[in-house]
Amino acid sequence: MDHLDKLEAQSIYILREAYREFKNICMLWSIGKDSTVLLWLARKAFFGHVPIPLVHIDTHYKIPEMIEYRDELARKWKLTMIYGENSEALAQKKTFPDGNVDRLTCCQLLKTEALKHTLSGEWNRYILDHKTGKYVLDTKRERFTGVIVGVRADEEGSRSKERYFSPRDKESDWAVEDQPPEFWNQFKTDFAPGTHIRIHPLLDWTELNIWEYIERENIPVTPLYFDRGDGKRYRSLGCYPCTFPVESTAKNVREIIEELKSGKFANIAERAGRAQDQDDGGGLETLRRGGYM
Structure with a gap:
């Protein structure tokens, strides 16, 4: 096995462990290269079918080609595709582009708050209807207690502090100093009730690894x-x-x-x-x- 083979095998192992250990999990798809590689690995892990819902947080300020690419691939691969949003902040124009908040507050409202309330089922979310090709209101509103994310440790400083299985409290707040040790492929997957789990199958991949894998597998990217x-x-x-x-x-x-x-x-x-x-x-x-x- 070469280095890419080993990374692929580890990621597939983490994906299967997550699916086995946790109920009501979803996978974040930001439409970027990392989460698209993660999606590709999930298709490999489950033999062409992705049994985990894909969730995208739509800020309504994404580059239009990103949304087109998302929906094209979701239809082609028959994905359970869901998106959520902070409709209140958007309606009240509490955004950086509208000049009413700074960039960090905008991210907090349109991404962080939207993510937390989309995962909890408290806010409306929308699911792709493959019969019509349109998004409709998701009536299930089940709470996702875990989420698989395409985070890489080398991407920026805070991500290097993550674990493969990284716990958050019920409010999704992250205690950076209180992370479980992960030695010799031994992972903690039994957490207290109410714990929200972030799962990071790409943690040890680098940007170069991602592009080399995209080339090897001929993965479609935007x-x-x-x-x-x-x-x-x-x-x-x-x-x-x-x-x-x-x-x-x-x-x-x-x-x-x-x-x-x-x-x-x-x-x-x-x-x-x-x-x-x-x-x-x-x-x-x-x-x-x-x-x-």
Whole structure:
């Protein structure tokens, strides 16, 4: 087995353990490369079928091509696709683009609060009806007690403090200093009632590993990651008011890999183009302690 084989096997093992150990779990799909690789691994883990609902938090400020890509793949792969939102904050224009709050508060409202209340079933969420191809109100409203996330330890500082199975309290607050040890592939999966679990199958993958695996498996990703003729592309995807493209002429996966190995991005942080990270002191720990993805 080469290094990618070992990473793949570990991730599939974590996915199967999560499905076996926890009831009412879902998987976050941000539509980016990491969570799309996670989705691909889930299809491998469960032999082409994904028995876990996919959840996307729609801020309504995502780059339009991201939503188009989400729905196209959800229909093609027959995914149980759900999205949630903070409709109250959007209606009251409590957003950074509307000029009424700063970036961190906007993330807190449109992402963190929307995620917590979508997972709990307290707020409306919408599910893709494969018969009509449209989203309809999800009437089940069941509480998701665990969520699988495409977090990588190398992506930014606070993520390096995560575990494969990372507990939160019932409010999704994260006690960074109180994480279970994980030695020799021994994982804690028995938690007190009311504990919310975040599961991170990609924790030991790097950005380079992700792109090498995308190349090897020929995984479809959104074209936003590639230069489409203007010498720019996105390296990390998010809301368009706070996510900026990088100068790059990489037009395919192989050229991105070369940039990461020895080119211009070999020693530059992946999320350098994410403005909310800079507002949080160069990381996301403040937001993540409160339940951010």
